[in-house]
Amino acid sequence: MTGTADSRTPPTVLVTGASSGIGRATVRRFAGQGSALLLLARGRESLEETAREAREAGAAEVLVCPADVTDADAVESAVQTAVARFGRLDVVVHSAQVMAYGRVEDVPRRVFETVVDTAVHGTANVARSVLPVFRRQGAGHLVVVSSVVGQITAPLMGSYAAAKWGQLGLIRTLQQEVRDAPGVHVSAVAPGGVNTPIYSQGATYVGRSGRPPAPVYSADRVARKVLSLLERPRRLVYAGVFNPIIVAGFRLVPPVYDALVGPLLKVFALAGDDQRPPSEGNVFRSQPAGNATDGRWRAF
Ligand SMILES: NC(=O)c1ccc[n+]([C@@H]2O[C@H](COP(=O)([O-])OP(=O)(O)OC[C@H]3O[C@@H](n4cnc5c(N)ncnc54)[C@H](OP(=O)(O)O)[C@@H]3O)[C@@H](O)[C@H]2O)c1
Numbered sequence: 609m610t611g612t613a614d615s616r617t618p619p620t621v622l623v624t625g626a627s628s629g630i631g632r633a634t635v636r637r638f639a640g641q642g643s644a645l646l647l648l649a650r651g652r653e654s655l656e657e658t659a660r661e662a663r664e665a666g667a668a669e670v671l672v673c674p675a676d677v678t679d680a681d682a683v684e685s686a687v688q689t690a691v692a693r694f695g696r697l698d699v700v701v702h703s704a705q706v707m708a709y710g711r712v713e714d715v716p717r718r719v720f721e722t723v724v725d726t727a728v729h730g731t732a733n734v735a736r737s738v739l740p741v742f743r744r745q746g747a748g749h750l751v752v753v754s755s756v757v758g759q760i761t762a763p764l765m766g767s768y769a770a771a772k773w774g775q776l777g778l779i780r781t782l783q784q785e786v787r788d789a790p791g792v793h794v795s796a797v798a799p800g801g802v803n804t805p806i807y808s809q810g811a812t813y814v815g816r817s818g819r820p821p822a823p824v825y826s827a828d829r830v831a832r833k834v835l836s837l838l839e840r841p842r843r844l845v846y847a848g849v850f851n852p853i854i855v856a857g858f859r860l861v862p863p864v865y866d867a868l869v870g871p872l873l874k875v876f877a878l879a880g881d882d883q884r885p886p887s888e889g890n891v892f893r894s895q896p897a898g899n900a901t902d903g904r905w906r907a908f
Pocket of ligand 1: 648650675755756
């Protein structure tokens, strides 16, 4: 495994977005290996719940750190806490994100900017604090949860597309910048549809909430992909069997892609049974009641 002081020792891990969805499933996987973990998200309540699950699953030690990834000082302090407490930091999984549905002209400016800020400045803040630690240690692995939407676009998802394209640009830059540090790795996992609460938690200005498009993966399946990267670091892996085909369609036949993506999104990526008034969802603050590992869809 990359990044660990000794390949037999479970890695020490910091997870952002640790209290729900893919982050929470990842916490459980590392806990099962006996890792020491620092869990970061905005809301304390669901972090404490996740910490309980992690202790039950076998974590060596669990710290919770309520913090917003857009707050650079708070991220720095969380990273320093992990290093001071665990002695080193082997792996950071960055999964924090919020999303919003609506035409660019209909999404309130602050909602749009917060979605982008969370992905772009959140990732920059994490990298700025974590990579110097990895360089000092001569080892470490930053895994960022990206999205297939970092390589395609879809109507009604403008803020999320801007967020994820910006984030992937940053990830690719970081990969180039750490080439001088052979033990340091930066990877991305790009899922398609995953059964997490992000869809019901997000902001919406389209009258309905979103839903994960098929094939819907479980959060745990994506978490296993994250862990597989530690065994064999790669720049980007998909978690979604159709992702390469969708990306190829976007790049190679844009007229066909553009004609199909709007109608397909309305049928397959909006929840027909979940009518919603305009809502900012959890974009500005944690909604602990909605955080969980899994959403309400069937996944495999
Ligand atoms: N679900 C999918 O279908 C899917 C598909 C492709 C990519 N992804 C990506 O997967 C990652 C995880 O998403 P998910 O589906 O697991 O979402 P989720 O279930 O909604 O979890 C998001 C987590 O991020 C935390 N968070 C949100 N804003 C934050 C901030 N500013 N600072 C710190 N923590 C913050 C949330 O807790 P608090 O609200 O308490 O802070 C929560 O723990 C995201 O990068 C998302 O873009 C998801």
